[in-house]
Amino acid sequence: MSVIDHNAIELPRISEADVADYVALLKPRVMSLVIFTALVGLVIAPGHFHPVLAFTSLLCIAVGAGASGALNMWYESDIDALMSRTANRPIPRGRITPPEAAAFGMTLAFFSVMTLGILVNWVAGALLAFTIFFYVVIYTMALKRWTAQNIVIGGAAGALPPVVAWAAATGSLSAEPLLLFLIIFFWTPPHFWALALFRSDDYARAGIPMLPVVAGPDTTRLQILLYTIVLVAVAVAPWPLGYFDAAYGVISLALGGGMLALAINVYRHREGREASRATRRLFAFSILYLFALFATLLIEVVVHAVGPSIW
Amino acid sequence: MADNEEQTGIVLTEAQQKSRRRRSIAIALALGVLVALFFAVTLVKGPAVLVRPL
Numbered sequence: 272m273s274v275i276d277h278n279a280i281e282l283p284r285i286s287e288a289d290v291a292d293y294v295a296l297l298k299p300r301v302m303s304l305v306i307f308t309a310l311v312g313l314v315i316a317p318g319h320f321h322p323v324l325a326f327t328s329l330l331c332i333a334v335g336a337g338a339s340g341a342l343n344m345w346y347e348s349d350i351d352a353l354m355s356r357t358a359n360r361p362i363p364r365g366r367i368t369p370p371e372a373a374a375f376g377m378t379l380a381f382f383s384v385m386t387l388g389i390l391v392n393w394v395a396g397a398l399l400a401f402t403i404f405f406y407v408v409i410y411t412m413a414l415k416r417w418t419a420q421n422i423v424i425g426g427a428a429g430a431l432p433p434v435v436a437w438a439a440a441t442g443s444l445s446a447e448p449l450l451l452f453l454i455i456f457f458w459t460p461p462h463f464w465a466l467a468l469f470r471s472d473d474y475a476r477a478g479i480p481m482l483p484v485v486a487g488p489d490t491t492r493l494q495i496l497l498y499t500i501v502l503v504a505v506a507v508a509p510w511p512l513g514y515f516d517a518a519y520g521v522i523s524l525a526l527g528g529g530m531l532a533l534a535i536n537v538y539r540h541r542e543g544r545e546a547s548r549a550t551r552r553l554f555a556f557s558i559l560y561l562f563a564l565f566a567t568l569l570i571e572v573v574v575h576a577v578g579p580s581i582w
Numbered sequence: 583m584a585d586n587e588e589q590t591g592i593v594l595t596e597a598q599q600k601s602r603r604r605r606s607i608a609i610a611l612a613l614g615v616l617v618a619l620f621f622a623v624t625l626v627k628g629p630a631v632l633v634r635p636l
Binding site: 282283285286287288289290293321323324327330382386390 | 592594595597598601602604605608616619620622623626
């Protein structure tokens, strides 16, 4: 006879989470941008870097970014459930529990940092650890629910992957990766504030002090315009400073003109459908802008390597 | 345990078994990639794999 009353015991929850749910925790779309910017950091680094080590570095940076995403979703599961943009994530949907996400994120963070440190170098490993720490602790835990400057300061985490990649290839740091850092750093506020403008109800419901919620849409429009002016200047600067070629400079100027025109449009149109269309256009173009800018650097390096005579 | 004896404890549903199997395969693949990565880098670096300046 059993002395245990099986009906009185609360059975442990059995997960039905699929691999796809865990992949969603890694924020694959953010990860793809991280991989791309890191690839550019690797490719523009001087000297020969063995392809196996380059692949290892990119994989570790990608997994580290994924770990940050998982830990972010673990900490923000309460507010994710309140916002339409994030309500479909694995934790609010009940597919994965917060402790499972935390364990997953911590495991990936540990392995990505240790693997990069052991197999490539510890400058890159330490920088990757700092990036994960900055995104999870400084941005997610400290800044996001506290200040409207959350994405300005927190943007540093998203700007670090090309720096980590450069460090992986060279074992040190120099001006070029810091220029890439600055470009992504100043790109982040106009990009996310454009998103926040047409998602401000979501952020207000979740109690996140995004700039449109705290300071209003007009102030946000002005800040978007000011940051875009700085961004365009910072993105063009490497050309006259002699770090990147004229092709980059010309494309950067043209793309910057587009960014600036759309930011002015956002500043001018403040109400109705026109205003909504202007912010959505800026948001979409900002992604293309960053991608095209970094793609230009990538193409320049490839063209120089393959056929120097055509330059 | 005899076939006709009532099964006690947690019994996984078919969906739970399938998702657990898929997760197990994913973990195995990830560990395989990690082992392959360490092996490949060891081949690439040769004896220098032991040199890890800070």
